[in-house]
Amino acid sequence: MSDEAVVSDGLSRVDQPWWRSGTIYQIYxxxxxxxxxxxxGDLPGILSHVDHLQWLGIDAVWLSPVYPSPQHDNGYDVSNxxxxxxxxxxxxxxxxxxAALHERGIRLxxxxxxxxxxxxxxxxxxxxxxxDNRYRDWYIWRDARPGTVGGEPGAEPTNWGSYFSQPxxxxxxxxxxxxxxxxxxxxxxxxxxxxxVRDAVYELMAWWLDRGVDxxxxxxxxxxxxxxxxxxxxxxxxxxxxxxxxxxxxxxRLPEYLAEMHERVxxxxxxxxxxxxxxxxxxxxxxxxxxxxxxxGLDMVFQFEHMEIDRKPGDRLSPVAxxxxxxxxxxxxxxxxxxxxxxNSLYGNNHDQPRLVSRxxxxxxxxxxxxxxxxxxxxxxxxxTVSMFQGEEIGMIGATLRTAADFRDIRSVNYLRAAAAAGxxxxxxxxxxxxxxxxNARTPVQWTTAPDAGFGSTDPWMPVAEHPPTITVEAQRVDxxxxxxxxxxxxxxxxxxxxxxxxxxxMLDTGQTPIMAYLRETVAETMIxxxxxxxxxxPVPELLGQNLRAASTPLIQSGxxxxxxxxxxxxxxxxxxPGATPKGAP
Ligand code: GLC
Numbered sequence: 001m002s003d004e005a006v007v008s009d010g011l012s013r014v015d016q017p018w019w020r021s022g023t024i025y026q027i028y029x030x031x032x033x034x035x036x037x038x039x040x041g042d043l044p045g046i047l048s049h050v051d052h053l054q055w056l057g058i059d060a061v062w063l064s065p066v067y068p069s070p071q072h073d074n075g076y077d078v079s080n081x082x083x084x085x086x087x088x089x090x091x092x093x094x095x096x097x098x099a100a101l102h103e104r105g106i107r108l109x110x111x112x113x114x115x116x117x118x119x120x121x122x123x124x125x126x127x128x129x130x131x132d133n134r135y136r137d138w139y140i141w142r143d144a145r146p147g148t149v150g151g152e153p154g155a156e157p158t159n160w161g162s163y164f165s166q167p168x169x170x171x172x173x174x175x176x177x178x179x180x181x182x183x184x185x186x187x188x189x190x191x192x193x194x195x196x197v198r199d200a201v202y203e204l205m206a207w208w209l210d211r212g213v214d215x216x217x218x219x220x221x222x223x224x225x226x227x228x229x230x231x232x233x234x235x236x237x238x239x240x241x242x243x244x245x246x247x248x249x250x251x252x253r254l255p256e257y258l259a260e261m262h263e264r265v266x267x268x269x270x271x272x273x274x275x276x277x278x279x280x281x282x283x284x285x286x287x288x289x290x291x292x293x294x295x296x297g298l299d300m301v302f303q304f305e306h307m308e309i310d311r312k313p314g315d316r317l318s319p320v321a322x323x324x325x326x327x328x329x330x331x332x333x334x335x336x337x338x339x340x341x342x343x344n345s346l347y348g349n350n351h352d353q354p355r356l357v358s359r360x361x362x363x364x365x366x367x368x369x370x371x372x373x374x375x376x377x378x379x380x381x382x383x384x385t386v387s388m389f390q391g392e393e394i395g396m397i398g399a400t401l402r403t404a405a406d407f408r409d410i411r412s413v414n415y416l417r418a419a420a421a422a423g424x425x426x427x428x429x430x431x432x433x434x435x436x437x438x439x440n441a442r443t444p445v446q447w448t449t450a451p452d453a454g455f456g457s458t459d460p461w462m463p464v465a466e467h468p469p470t471i472t473v474e475a476q477r478v479d480x481x482x483x484x485x486x487x488x489x490x491x492x493x494x495x496x497x498x499x500x501x502x503x504x505x506x507m508l509d510t511g512q513t514p515i516m517a518y519l520r521e522t523v524a525e526t527m528i529x530x531x532x533x534x535x536x537x538x539p540v541p542e543l544l545g546q547n548l549r550a551a552s553t554p555l556i557q558s559g560x561x562x563x564x565x566x567x568x569x570x571x572x573x574x575x576x577x578p579g580a581t582p583k584g585a586p
Pocket of ligand 1: 073076077113183219220278351352
């Protein structure tokens with residue numbers, strides 16, 4: 001970890017894009033609010049809660065896919081990019097949502113899923129019709145491996161596994177070739193080398209922008225460029241397939257495609273339209289390269305490294321103990337690398353990750369509230385754009401997952417199936433998934449203390465997580481000390497103090513303690529942020545103590561006060577430091 005910091009000029013720039021100090025709120029439509037009682041959330045449900053979003057003070061909503069889809073991957077398998085799935089509503093509902101958000105000063109960011117389509121998209125249906133169909137080359141087809149019989153195990157063109165525990169190739173019997181899918185077999189990868197594919201994507205993006213949306217969150221966008229020659233990868237011990245990531249996570253033409261997208265879609269449009277790239281596996285240099293200037297095509301990355309600190313390397317579904325020093329080190333690495341060029345997202349959970357308080361906090365009744373606040377404070381006062389997830393603002397905890405039958409997500413289901421085929425003990429696999437599965441984040445939002453949690457259906461597609469009545473919007477709205485009010489204050493703080501958007505970050509060395517402490521500095525001011533990320537009191541290291549004695553009254557805080565020499569469990573706060581103080585490391 002480096003604590004080198006680059007201090008910006010400290011000027012408040014009136015021309016800085018909104019997202020530098022802004023907060024984006026992700027809505028996962030399946031689980032937000034159900035207006036018609038069919039068990040699935042929908043657009044009218046979202047419309048009924050826009051006042052909550054306004055009260056919270058967020059700047060933009062990122063809406064997970066609501067397009068027509070067979071829902072194999074909950075909408076990340078799009079079968080028509082220019083419509084709304086009837087399960088979620090209509091295009092009129094979508095227009096109403098755009099208008100209702102805009103009236104409240106909130107932007108709408110659509111999810112753009114164009115690394116792959118659904119296998120039910122008409123492009124793929126056409127492509128499957130014959131080898132000489134005009135859409136054939138819109139996808140990635142290969143013959144069976146020489147000397148093998150297509151469709152038999154081992155005949156796949158390469159030994160790649162998909163990210164959902166299957167081979168990355170599926171055999172298409174009637175045209176006698178394999179197609180590539182980095183995710184489920186129902187999610188064939190588009191062939192971005194084909195200019196017609198790129199044209200079609202740029203056109204559909206323009207179509208949504210013309211409709212009034214304010215940008216895109218681009219699903220796994222760093223995977224869109226594949227090398228022309230697809231070759232075998234390395235199969236690590238114990239794995240069934242090779243990981244394709246080394247070949248596809250920063251493919252040869254990725255920067256070119258993103259620059260072209262900028263040129264074709266955004267040059268003549270307002271500069272505040274945002275482009276967020278979901279980019280698993282990028283290095284800091286690659287991230288910088290894609291977000292350095294607006295012409296690069298992305299305004300920020302949404303990378304995963306801090307989400308992998310408590311996972312077995314290469315296996316996102318196997319947990320290992322969380323090390324706060326390791327987390328701190330990784331956050332510092334990204335802060336420093338993108339300090340003056342490029343931009344990062346700050347997030348701790350989303351629809352693909354377990355709930356923040358269950359993972360980095362302590363959901364037990366004694367610590368739930370303080371830990372939810374401390375973790376948010378430690379993470380969201382860094383430099384970057386906050387991307388928070390529905391229900392996070394009330395400290396929602398993970399799903400109640402007891403047996404294999406409780407999992408709905410295709411990734412969990414495929415993983416369980418593969419584990420069973422490999423002869424693994426199901427109880428052990430379920431125990432791991434209970435902590436790591438995406439299902440954790442996908443339970444209905446708990447709006448009220450009513451039996452359906454105010455979600456709107458008595459039999460929702462995923463059961464409401466077991467929770468105390470305090471973990472509801474209703475209960476927390478009337479409690480000024482709640483997690484909800486804390487989030488609101490934090491969002492406001494980010495907007496008020498430009499040092500949070502602009503300042504350099506200097507991580508303070510707190511050794512092997514679970515204390516995260518850092519400075520945010522411009523030439524004009526220094527903010528100190530301290531968080532004890534543990535359920536035990538911690539002695540304050542000397543350098544930190546010197547800073548704390550000089551700090552002003554906290555701007556925001558969580559947990560009890562434990563005196564000058566120690567931090568109470570989950571005690572966290574931010575304060576300004578006056579001019580001449582002991583600050584950074586020696
Ligand atoms: C992204 C989405 C995830 C989806 C995958 C394939 O990572 O966030 O939910 O399964 O891409 O589209």
